[in-house]
Amino acid sequence: MSHNTFGHLFRVTTWGESHGPALGAVVDGCPPRIALTDSGIQHWLDRRKPGQSRFTTQRREPDQVKILSGVVPGPEPGSWTTTGTPISMMIENVDQRSKDYSEIRTSYRPGHADFTYDAKYGIRDHRGGGRSSARETAARVAAGGVARAVIPGVTIRGALVQIGPHRIDRSRWDWNAVDDNPFFSPDPGIVPVWEDYLDGIRKAGSSIGAVIEVVAEGVPAGWGAPVYGKLDQDIAGGMMSINAVKAVEIGAGFAAAELRGEENADEMRIGPDGRPVFLSNHAGGILGGISTGAPVVVRFAVKPTSSILTPRRSINAEGEEVDVSTKGRHDPCVGIRAVPIGEAMLACILADHYLRHRGQVGG
Numbered sequence: 001m002s003h004n005t006f007g008h009l010f011r012v013t014t015w016g017e018s019h020g021p022a023l024g025a026v027v028d029g030c031p032p033r034i035a036l037t038d039s040g041i042q043h044w045l046d047r048r049k050p051g052q053s054r055f056t057t058q059r060r061e062p063d064q065v066k067i068l069s070g071v072v073p074g075p076e077p078g079s080w081t082t083t084g085t086p087i088s089m090m091i092e093n094v095d096q097r098s099k100d101y102s103e104i105r106t107s108y109r110p111g112h113a114d115f116t117y118d119a120k121y122g123i124r125d126h127r128g129g130g131r132s133s134a135r136e137t138a139a140r141v142a143a144g145g146v147a148r149a150v151i152p153g154v155t156i157r158g159a160l161v162q163i164g165p166h167r168i169d170r171s172r173w174d175w176n177a178v179d180d181n182p183f184f185s186p187d188p189g190i191v192p193v194w195e196d197y198l199d200g201i202r203k204a205g206s207s208i209g210a211v212i213e214v215v216a217e218g219v220p221a222g223w224g225a226p227v228y229g230k231l232d233q234d235i236a237g238g239m240m241s242i243n244a245v246k247a248v249e250i251g252a253g254f255a256a257a258e259l260r261g262e263e264n265a266d267e268m269r270i271g272p273d274g275r276p277v278f279l280s281n282h283a284g285g286i287l288g289g290i291s292t293g294a295p296v297v298v299r300f301a302v303k304p305t306s307s308i309l310t311p312r313r314s315i316n317a318e319g320e321e322v323d324v325s326t327k328g329r330h331d332p333c334v335g336i337r338a339v340p341i342g343e344a345m346l347a348c349i350l351a352d353h354y355l356r357h358r359g360q361v362g363g
């Protein structure tokens with residue numbers, strides 16, 4: 001009933017709040033004898049952590065992950081081997097500033113989850129948004145690090161493809177560029193445009209939405225399941241569970257509505273190695289809920305950060321009408337840090353489907 005867990009065989013539970021002492025993830029169902037390293041998991045957390053440029057929140061969290069269980073020491077210092085028992089990982093919160101949030105103790109930030117948490121539970125942790133804060137996503141990113149080790153043949157990469165009205169030029173897509181700019185942009189040409197645009201947004205105390213694309217290569221044909229366990233269904237649910245996500249599309253997504261059948265059909269041929277190849281990938285690597293062997297392509301849109309300096313009309317828990325503006329430190333565009341989070345969700349869902357596929361058909 002409490003819905004802090006996802007996955008069937010690769011089962012992730014996250015716990016913790018924005019301003020509590022720590023948060024973390026428990027991964028249950030990870031196969032035994034898988035090699036993990038502290039630095040391997042930390043690498044993914046470092047990509048998500050705040051304060052790495054002027055375009056993300058200035059909250060200073062080192063996001064140092066500690067593996068507490070489910071492993072025995074491996075051959076090198078900082079290396080581990082999974083035992084098949086629950087892997088618990090903890091990340092301490094060290095830079096909370098709860099006083100920034102005292103003004104919204106009873107007032108509801110428009111666009112945030114303050115009102116709905118109160119409506120549901122009759123109580124909420126107002127400090128930094130409590131459980132509704134995207135601090136929680138650090139735990140998913142740690143779980144994603146374990147998931148990647150379960151499916152080492154799969155390469156999962158994400159990129160930011162749109163901020164506000166400014167889209168990348170897809171003809172300039174270069175995966176090598178993604179980690180060389182503060183936006184995870186695959187198009188170096190858009191970076192100065194985004195810098196100017198976001199500087200304006202940030203200085204105005206405002207915020208803006210974005211679109212993220214995540215691609216998994218190396219997924220063989222056959223993962224996923226029909227009808228109620230579709231791979232695309234689980235991916236969509238996983239991405240939609242990320243804070244601020246308002247839309248998810250697979251492959252051509254909404255653009256498929258404008259295509260004719262002959263344009264949308266991904267024609268097939270036999271490749272040089274005798275295996276099937278698709279001449280296009282409008283399906284985003286999934287047909288009938290089952291992977292085709294083509295790259296799995298998912299995009300999701302995040303809304304603008306709701307905590308902004310500009311006062312917005314709202315109400316408070318006492319039933320009064322108030323104006324709310326949020327102090328504290330915020331991402332002017334949460335889409336930037338959503339890139340590694342989207343990658344982690346795709347990793348967890350693919351690891352789960354790999355184990356489910358192996359469970360049903362072997363191999």
Ligand SMILES: Cc1cc2nc3c(=O)[nH]c(=O)nc-3n(C[C@H](O)[C@H](O)[C@H](O)COP(=O)(O)O)c2cc1C
Pocket residue numbers: 057111112113129132133134137242243244245303305306307329330331334337338341
């Ligand atoms: C990486 C990341 C950072 C976020 N940081 C903030 C923030 O600083 N302030 C804020 O109002 N919302 C932030 N959000 C979004 C809220 O967590 C989210 O809007 C809120 O929980 C309500 O949930 P919903 O938008 O999914 O409906 C962030 C989201 C992500 C993905």
